[in-house]
Amino acid sequence: MPEKKIRVLIAKPGLDGHDRGAKIIARALRDAGMEVIYTGLRQTPEMIASAAVQEDVDVIGLSILSGAHNTLCPQLMSLLHDKGMNDVTVVLGGIIPEADIPALKKAGIAEIFLPGTSTQNIVEFIHKRIAH
Amino acid sequence: MGDHSKETTQTVTPAEPTSPHRKPSAKEKSWEENSLRPTLEKNPERQAEFTTVSGFPIQRLYTPADLSGWDPDRDLGYPGEPPYTRGIHSTMHRGRLWTMRQFAGFGAAEDTNQRFRYLLAQGQTGLSTAFDLPTLMGYDSDHPLSEGEVGKCGVAISSLADMEVLFDRIPLANVTTSMTINSPAAVIWAMYLAVAEKQGADWKKISGTLQNDILKEYIAQKEYIYPPEPSMRLVIDTFEFGVKNTPKFNTISISGYHIREAGSTAIQELAFTLRDGLEYVEWGMRRGLELDEFVPQLSFFFNAHNDFFEEIAKYRAARRIWHKAMVERYESQNPRSWALRFHTQTAGCSLTAQQPYNNVVRTAIQALAAVLGGTQSLHTNSLDEAWALPTEFAATIALRTQQIIAHESGVTNTVDALGGSYFVEALTNEIQRGAWDYIEKIDALGGMVKAIERGYPQREISEASYRYQVAIDKKEKIIVGVNDFVTQEKPLDTLQIDESVAHRQGERLSKLRSERSNDEVARRLGALRKAAQGSENLMPYIFDAVKSYATLGEICDAMREVFGTYEEIAIT
Numbered sequence: 001m002p003e004k005k006i007r008v009l010i011a012k013p014g015l016d017g018h019d020r021g022a023k024i025i026a027r028a029l030r031d032a033g034m035e036v037i038y039t040g041l042r043q044t045p046e047m048i049a050s051a052a053v054q055e056d057v058d059v060i061g062l063s064i065l066s067g068a069h070n071t072l073c074p075q076l077m078s079l080l081h082d083k084g085m086n087d088v089t090v091v092l093g094g095i096i097p098e099a100d101i102p103a104l105k106k107a108g109i110a111e112i113f114l115p116g117t118s119t120q121n122i123v124e125f126i127h128k129r130i131a132h
Numbered sequence: 133m134g135d136h137s138k139e140t141t142q143t144v145t146p147a148e149p150t151s152p153h154r155k156p157s158a159k160e161k162s163w164e165e166n167s168l169r170p171t172l173e174k175n176p177e178r179q180a181e182f183t184t185v186s187g188f189p190i191q192r193l194y195t196p197a198d199l200s201g202w203d204p205d206r207d208l209g210y211p212g213e214p215p216y217t218r219g220i221h222s223t224m225h226r227g228r229l230w231t232m233r234q235f236a237g238f239g240a241a242e243d244t245n246q247r248f249r250y251l252l253a254q255g256q257t258g259l260s261t262a263f264d265l266p267t268l269m270g271y272d273s274d275h276p277l278s279e280g281e282v283g284k285c286g287v288a289i290s291s292l293a294d295m296e297v298l299f300d301r302i303p304l305a306n307v308t309t310s311m312t313i314n315s316p317a318a319v320i321w322a323m324y325l326a327v328a329e330k331q332g333a334d335w336k337k338i339s340g341t342l343q344n345d346i347l348k349e350y351i352a353q354k355e356y357i358y359p360p361e362p363s364m365r366l367v368i369d370t371f372e373f374g375v376k377n378t379p380k381f382n383t384i385s386i387s388g389y390h391i392r393e394a395g396s397t398a399i400q401e402l403a404f405t406l407r408d409g410l411e412y413v414e415w416g417m418r419r420g421l422e423l424d425e426f427v428p429q430l431s432f433f434f435n436a437h438n439d440f441f442e443e444i445a446k447y448r449a450a451r452r453i454w455h456k457a458m459v460e461r462y463e464s465q466n467p468r469s470w471a472l473r474f475h476t477q478t479a480g481c482s483l484t485a486q487q488p489y490n491n492v493v494r495t496a497i498q499a500l501a502a503v504l505g506g507t508q509s510l511h512t513n514s515l516d517e518a519w520a521l522p523t524e525f526a527a528t529i530a531l532r533t534q535q536i537i538a539h540e541s542g543v544t545n546t547v548d549a550l551g552g553s554y555f556v557e558a559l560t561n562e563i564q565r566g567a568w569d570y571i572e573k574i575d576a577l578g579g580m581v582k583a584i585e586r587g588y589p590q591r592e593i594s595e596a597s598y599r600y601q602v603a604i605d606k607k608e609k610i611i612v613g614v615n616d617f618v619t620q621e622k623p624l625d626t627l628q629i630d631e632s633v634a635h636r637q638g639e640r641l642s643k644l645r646s647e648r649s650n651d652e653v654a655r656r657l658g659a660l661r662k663a664a665q666g667s668e669n670l671m672p673y674i675f676d677a678v679k680s681y682a683t684l685g686e687i688c689d690a691m692r693e694v695f696g697t698y699e700e701i702a703i704t
Contacts, residue, residue: 010704015265015281017354019702020395020481023594024601026704040702041354044277066265067520067629071280095485097520098623115485115518116614118605 022063028119049079186397194554218548219506231509237262237286241297262286270688273637283633305333317344352394362695373671392435395597403570424466445559447505476502487613520626
C-alpha cells in the first residue's frame, strides 16, 4: 500500500517579504516527496491557522526573519489549539536569537531551524517526527 | 498566460570556458604541451570544474587569446570617459574616497538619531536610514498588522513628528542621507524635505538618495503596496518633482542588492537591475520628461558577494552596459546620463550565524571588491547581522573595515588597478554579454513590468537560489563554519528591541492625533485622494498632507482607496 504523503503548509507570517528561505524549503520538502502548500506572503496567524485546518496538514513550517516571532508564534499556537489542531507539528526557521528559543519551544514550536541548516536536516526531522 | 516552463530553464551561458574561437599563441601551446600536460598527468586538479559563487565557469588561465578583438581604447577607455569601464571619474579614489555610508535604523526615532550622531562622530561621511517593516509597508506603528514589528528591522516613522526627531541636531544642508524606502517613498521623502525646510536648508543644494525602486520589490524583496501601474506613476512623480526642486538629490537607487539577496546570480543581478533602470527611463520619457534632465538623478545600488573577481567584473560591466544603452538606445547627449553611479552593500546573505567573527573577513573581501570595482559609496555589514541588527560594537568594526581599506591597504593609490588583467577583462566581457542576453529577453517580453507580471525574473531567481542551496547541501560549495570547519561556540551578545518601542510609538501617535488640526488633515487627504484619481503629479499633495501631520498610514490609505493593493502569485 502506498504511504500517505506528509502534508506541509509553508507560511510566511508578518509584514516581511524576504521569501528566499520559505521558497527553498517548500521546494526541498516537495523534492523529498511531501505535499507542500505555500501560503504566499503576509499571512496573519488567523489566516495560517485556517489554512492549516482547511488543508488538513501534518506540519506547519513558519519562516520569520523580522524579529516578530515572539509575538506571532504564540498567537498562532493558541489559535491552533482553539481549532483543535493539537497534533500538528509546527516548526520555525529564520533569524531567531538563541535566547528566544526556550520560550518558543514552551509555546509549542517543535523545532527551530537557524540559518545554515541543511535542507536534509529539516526533511529528516519531519520524517522522524511524523513517523512517531 | 500560457506555459512558462520553457522560460525557467533558460540559462544564459556566455562564452564557453574554453571557447572554440580561442586562438592560443605558439608560446601558449608550447606551455600546454610541455608544462601543463605533465603536471596534470602527475597531479590532477582539485576539482573537475571551477566556478564562481554564481556557478559561472572559470578557466585555468587567461591569456591574450581570451581577449581577441578586444580593443583597449574602445572597450577599456580611460577613467571618467566612455565607456567608463575604469570608473566614472578621472582620478577616482585618489581624488575623493567613496562615501562611507552605514545603513542604520532601529527602535524609535530618538534611538536611531543617537546611532546616527555616534556614526558621524566616528568618521562616517553619509547617513543611511533603515525603516521598520510597518513603515516600509505604509502602516502606522499602532496598526494591528504592525504588532510585533515596530522598530525591529529599522526605525519606526509614522509622521513628520517622528522625522523631526530622527534628524534632530543633524544639519541636512551638510549631510547626505540615503533612505531605504520604496512603496511609500514619496511620503517619506516629503517628510524629509519638510524637515530640511524647517532647518532652513536649501532644497536646491541638499543631497541624498531615495531608494524608491518599486520594480525590484515585485521581483525580489516583495515590499509593495499598490499594483505596478500606480506605483510607477508615483516613482515618475518623484522624478519630475526632483528635476524641478531638488536637482542634487538622487530620486531613485535602482537596486540589484535585493535581487542578489533573493538568490540570483551575479549576471541576473546586473541584468535585472539595468533593465529596471531602462524601464524607469522609458516611463519617464513617456511622461514627457526630458531624458537628459532626469537620468542624471538616477543612481544604482549593487551587492558585493563573496566571489571577488566576479563582483569586480560585474561593476565594470554595469558601467559599460549603461553607457551603451544611454547612447545607442536613447541617443542621450548628456555625459551625466551615461555615467552609472552606484552604492554598494556587502552581501547580507553571505553572513553566517555560525562563527560570526568570520563575517568580518568576508565583509572585508567583499568591500575590497566594491572599491576595486569603483564604487561611489559603500555599506559594510556588521558581523552579528545573521542574528540581529548590529550592536554599536559590531557596527564600529564594520566602519573601521572601510577605513582600513581606504587608508592602509594602498588600493586607492591608482585607478582601476585590475584594468588590463586578461582574467578581469575577459570576465567583464562575458558578464556583459550574459546580462545583455537577459536584457534582450526582457525587451522581447514587452519590458520589465510585463516580465514581472509573467513572473519571469522571479522564476529565474528562484531557480538560481535553489541551485545554490543544493550545491551547499551537497558540499559542492564550501561555506566555512556552516558545511565544513564546524565548531561548537558560545552565543553572541546581540541587540534586543523590546516592545516598549511600540508602546512609545502608540502614545506618540495618540498625542499627535489629538493635538493636530484633524480638519486640516481631512482636507489634505481629501485633496490627495482626488488628485490620485486624476493624473496630476501627487508630490505637492503628499507634501501638504505630511505638513498637516497626517500620518504615513493615513496618506498611504488615501492612495490605497484609489489605487488598490497588489497580491503576487506565489512562485515556489
